[in-house]
Amino acid sequence: MKRFALIGAAGFVAERHIRAIKETGNELVCAMDIFDVMGRMDSYFPEAEFLTSEEELVQFLKQAKAKGEPIDHLSICSPNYLHIKHIELALKNGCDVICEKPLVIDSVDLGKIKEWEAESGKKVNTVLQLRYHPTILKLKEEIEQSTEDFFDVDLKYITSRGKWYFKSWKGDAEKSGGIAANIGIHFFDMLTWIFGKVEKNKVSHYEATKASGELILGKAKVNWFLSLDADDLPEVSTKGGKRTYRSIKINGKEIEFSEGFTDLHTVTYQQILAGFGFGVEDARESICLMGC
Template structure:
């Protein structure tokens, strides 16, 4: 059983991490968040310590080490712009890291992390859960076996957000990285992983609520569109009461993978704990791409 701490415990994605820790048979011993209403903890780890600042977390980690009960991993679910700070905190305190996407906003920070890994002897893993999605794994195999050298792809991802979004850190480009980083990075990583390195990325349109472009990969041309605007949803979504629409069309064939997202964090943790997680270099391609989108 591994001992975990978690930073950013009140965030939306944190519950997936907490559940993954539980479902892999490990223990969350401390959770940290500046927001202090944490009733969700009672369903998973009611005995876990709770702290509201980095200073208190460091004190907990140091005391645990002195008692021979060191924390093995720190899971990071804090806002994007704080990831680099919290990764450094974890490594300096002798913990391996599991960090939610994006690992960092700026690609130059990836080299800092690699240096910190060497200095600490610890590893930093990131969450690239689409690489474990059964449909995506099947697609990768089909592409590799197709014998084709090049593909044409249409990517659309529309996930409508309310007015709260632009009053939060997510609506601040300097804190979130912008729309491509916030909602597009998993899709860009998946396409990069299957169709090869980025050759060119041309931005056609970019405002706070939506962006589009033409992406040239080694084996594919991708026309992509990302939006937070409800008005961009197609009727097939709105008529069924949905506020999210995903579509990837490859050479005229639509790839359906709307389901199966929620369990992939547990699969991610299983692979990391088994020594096969995705690290810094695995994240580089999509971070460099979204940084310039």
């Protein structure tokens, strides 16, 4: 059984991490967030300590180590712009890291992480859960076995957000990395993982609520469109009362993968704990795509 701490416990994605810790048979020893209403903890780890500041967390990590009960992993679910700070905090206090994506929003920070890993002897893994999605795994295999050398790909991802979004850190591009980092990062990672490195990156439109462009990858030309605007939802979504639409077409053929996301964080934890996680270099291509 591994001992976990988690930072950013009140965020939406944090519950998936907490559940993954539970479902992999490990223990969440403490959680930290500046938001102090955390009823969700009672469903998973009611005995876990709860802290409301980074200073308290650092002190807890030091005390646990001094007592001979060190924390093995720090799971990072904090806002994007804080990831680099919290990765440093974890590594300098003797913890391996499981960090939600994007690992960082500035590619320069990837070099810092590698230096800290070398100094600490600890490992940083990130969550690239689409690489475990059964449909995406099957697609990757089909592309690798295909006799075709190049593919035309169309990606559309529309996930409408309310007014709250633009009052939060997510709506501040300096804190979130913008729409590409917030909702596009896992798709860009998946596409480069399947179709190869970026050879050309042309952004045709970019604003707070939507963006579009063209990527030339090793094996594909990708036209992509991302949006947070409900007005961009197609009729097939609005008629069904849905506020999200995702579509990937390869050579005109739709790839259906709207289901199967529920357990992907648990699979991610299983793989990381078995020594097969995705690290800095795995994350590099999609992070550089956003900002290099």
